[in-house]
Amino acid sequence: MPKLSRSDWYDLARDMNWTFGYVNEADVFPEELSGTGRVPPEAWLAWDEPYKISYREYVHNQVTKDTTTYSLKNAVGRSKLFDQLDPGWKSVVVAHYGAIAMPEYLASFGEARMGRFGRAAAWRNTATFGTLDEVRHGQIQTFFPYGLLGKEPRGDWALKAFHTNNWITLAVRHLFDDMFVANDALSVAIQLTFTLETGFTNLQFLGMAADAIDVGDLEFGSLISSIQTDEARHAQQGEPTIKVLIDNGHKEYGQFLVDHMFWRAWRAFALLTGLSMDYYTPLDSRKMSFKEFIQDWVVKQFADQFRDYGLDFPWYWDEFINELDWYHHAIHTVVWNYRPSVWWNSDAGVSPKERQWLEEKYPGWNRAFGKHWDVLTENVRTGNLAETFPETLPVACNLCQLPIVRAAGVLAGAHTDPAPLRHVHNGRVYQFCSEPCRWIFTRRPERFAGHKSITDRLWTGDINPPNIGGVLAYMGLSEAEHGVDADNYAWANGKH
């Protein structure tokens, strides 16, 4: 037992600072890697994380978490629990592993960059734990799906997805490269830990763990809870960082970084969580709609934080709130249509009962989106399945890399013109799904200009042959891996 209480020794043990005698400040903290140069070095000494932990305590806690989670996995792995899960829920899990396991590991790069180039010793200390957290999350989220391989071969997409040019991967990789793989320490703190983790994922993981337990997926529920406890701790890095930035007169820059990443996080959430909550999770287990979830958790929570720190709402706030009604519904229709191109089984989620729920939660859903599903349903019923599959690609946004669905925005009354937004940079035409995506691109075009969207790759001959077969092969999917309708079309026959 330590003789002193933590507060007696903590600062001394944590604050490993010294004055550089042999090297320059700029050599130790190059701006490209640190990003902290706007604020003088002494001002960073005010950086303080609210929740303190020592290395000994950290290791003790993590061992306990791993022991609990792995024991549960061993017990559940011998049962038939996974086989009994709803097919839509299995899709939630398989989609999650492919999209998230590798980014969690890559997030350890961002954490390690803060652990080295964060300008305060306290920050570097917290980031060191964050690095270990993210290594753990990468490992545990590839190991758990490995255990599913006997039942779900596409569990290996936890590892594989990021090594392909699948269109979902392109979107997720572009986002996370921007957020933490190729980002300086200050921006990682504000964009990963403050904007994404504090703003979105902490809350999402809480909800997801509860849903998992509700549908009977104890293994996934326990895994997600175990991860969430780490996230909540290392996400603390954002608040002290933004506080130091604002206290030293750089609110505008902090606001820019938040505005940039809040929109991108919203796009990723609409894709992954929007589809999961409103279409894949079985109806009986839905506690709230995706829109209610974002309103209750993200909007309220962020409203508090913006106020507390003197930040403003992002300039596109009205557009964001408006999109809660329609954007993810459009993306869902496209993902289902392109179901062979994703590594999970897309759950249409539009049985008569589910459509009733959608109309209740999103008044006008039938008028804007139900019409497409009427046509799709009719094609399924009459055995005209070929017409439910695509023959070309949608045009992807050159920032978020997701399909441009302004056409659906027109149906929902949010836009008047379905045409993609454009920007010409060095003679190349870039197309965007929204004003915020175009704004993010044009503020720092050199950061994004070299990237080709999946549609660019089709147009410029990277994908051969330039047809849907070539596209699926380019995306790294063997025929056995193509996603199929999760319910084998039971929804279309009204038997769901």
Added chain:
Amino acid sequence: MALLPLSGTFLGDVTTVGVVVDDEDTAEAVGQKIAHHAVGRRVAARTAPIRVRLGGRVLDPDEIIGRTGVSPYDHVEVFFDE
């Protein structure tokens, strides 16, 4: 004869699709090529003629797309004329 990449939206659909047409195609043919990816798939089929709007102007069905001033990656809107 040259390939012409375009983005096209059929009004009433959810998404904009990428297509490659021939610059010698008529507006009618371009409209059909884009409608192929939407009509009967997500947009209910109708008997009305299909028209193409480029930069705010509805093209004559016989107009050759390559002579309309169109550039690669331009957007065209396709719709039922009724």
Added chain:
Amino acid sequence: MSDWHDVATLDDLWEGDVAEVAVGPDTILLAHLPGRQVRAYQGICPHSEYSLAGGDLDGDVLTCTGHLWEFDLRTGEGVNPSNCRLYEYPVRLSGEQIAVSVPTDGRPHYNRCRG
């Protein structure tokens, strides 16, 4: 203005125990500390809204199971982090009966802290 509510007896809440009770919309954590000391605080953690009654009480210090935040239940002060305290309700002991005073101001009675 506030009203006193009988919420439990010492038979329900032994020394070293915590329990959750509800009074109207208020979720309240009761704690029986060594030396016949009973305290009442907000029932949900000010951090991430986990129920504090599921936490571990060691002496006077309660550790929330959500993210291991620690609170001194003698005072309601946060131990880790230290910049966060629990909302406290007055408690009255009459024999075995525990009563808690809940303000009737129609406002929520809890503090929130993030981290």
